[in-house]
Amino acid sequence: MSTTTLYCKEGGSDKIYQASLKPHDGGWTVTFAFGRRGSTLSTGTKTPQPLPEEPARRIYEKLIQSKLAKGYTVGEDATPYVDSGKTVTSIRPQLLNPVTRDDIEPLLRNDDIAMQEKFDGRRLLLRKQDGTVSGINRRGIECGFPETIRNAAFALPGNFLLDGEAVGDILHVFDLLEVDAEDLRPLPYRSRIIRMMNLLAQSQQSVIRCVRTELGESPKRRAFTRLLRNLAEGVVFKDLAAPYTAGRPASGGDQLKCKFVESASVIVQSVNAKRSVAIVVRHGERLVSAGNVTIPANQPVPPDGSVVEIRYLYAMPSGALFQPVYLGVRDDIDAKECTRDQLKFRREEVAA
Numbered sequence: 378m379s380t381t382t383l384y385c386k387e388g389g390s391d392k393i394y395q396a397s398l399k400p401h402d403g404g405w406t407v408t409f410a411f412g413r414r415g416s417t418l419s420t421g422t423k424t425p426q427p428l429p430e431e432p433a434r435r436i437y438e439k440l441i442q443s444k445l446a447k448g449y450t451v452g453e454d455a456t457p458y459v460d461s462g463k464t465v466t467s468i469r470p471q472l473l474n475p476v477t478r479d480d481i482e483p484l485l486r487n488d489d490i491a492m493q494e495k496f497d498g499r500r501l502l503l504r505k506q507d508g509t510v511s512g513i514n515r516r517g518i519e520c521g522f523p524e525t526i527r528n529a530a531f532a533l534p535g536n537f538l539l540d541g542e543a544v545g546d547i548l549h550v551f552d553l554l555e556v557d558a559e560d561l562r563p564l565p566y567r568s569r570i571i572r573m574m575n576l577l578a579q580s581q582q583s584v585i586r587c588v589r590t591e592l593g594e595s596p597k598r599r600a601f602t603r604l605l606r607n608l609a610e611g612v613v614f615k616d617l618a619a620p621y622t623a624g625r626p627a628s629g630g631d632q633l634k635c636k637f638v639e640s641a642s643v644i645v646q647s648v649n650a651k652r653s654v655a656i657v658v659r660h661g662e663r664l665v666s667a668g669n670v671t672i673p674a675n676q677p678v679p680p681d682g683s684v685v686e687i688r689y690l691y692a693m694p695s696g697a698l699f700q701p702v703y704l705g706v707r708d709d710i711d712a713k714e715c716t717r718d719q720l721k722f723r724r725e726e727v728a729a
Contacts, residue, residue, distance in 0.1 A: 381396050472624060491567075495609070538553070556576065574587055
């Protein structure tokens, strides 16, 4: 296998591009990963089907030359990315409904509800089975992930299926769904989290980490205040007696998220001048404007039709996002999920 890591750092730009040529299914494939240095990278392939080695190598070398022509330079190898392909699995994660800060007081008082930090990364289910490790995204599709996480998984005993959030080269794990041939989903969360902690304690690796769990009213309140002060993404509340249920309930649920900042998944409608894109959301059968957002210099401009994540202060009556900040492409979210219902409006605008 050949891997080349390229960097581009000028002004406020600090990005990484990694290309790999590797054997696969009797042929050769060219895969790539890109994004901000230190972030969880987006991945893809230049060869949908394996090719003979020589044509695949030409594609690989042409890809590297095209990046060098754009100002990238070859640097020290970064963390290689494992390409898990695009296989659709039968595994679906549990998805959470949101609550506001006005709703959390009963959750903080209830000793049967645990609280954890909500991380700002990408959902990643990590499966180790019969000597192979694969990553699965929130849509149930195998996806790329850092090789550091793969190596850490090999350091853990047996087969397993973990659920967590990947932030850079670290996987923050909050659930354990399977161990060897045992399905843990029907067990209460308090049992699953103990099994998860015991599994991760069996190796010296530090890449796959347990998410800290707060129990009891006073620890939850102290942690909530600390995370709010430290500008964390938010918190998650989990019923300790509940099983793991795939999908998102119509309302409520055994697991709820409270975000300290607003973010939304939107669709790129068109690319504007000066590194800006027009964004839209679905409203029934129509696409309605959510305004425009500037793409930072250290990130590539996403093409039309891409699903991207935007952080914002609130949505205005027109639906445009106020003070939008571009976070990156979301290849794990379908465009049909980019609805107007996810937007948060100021109270006076909702009342109007």
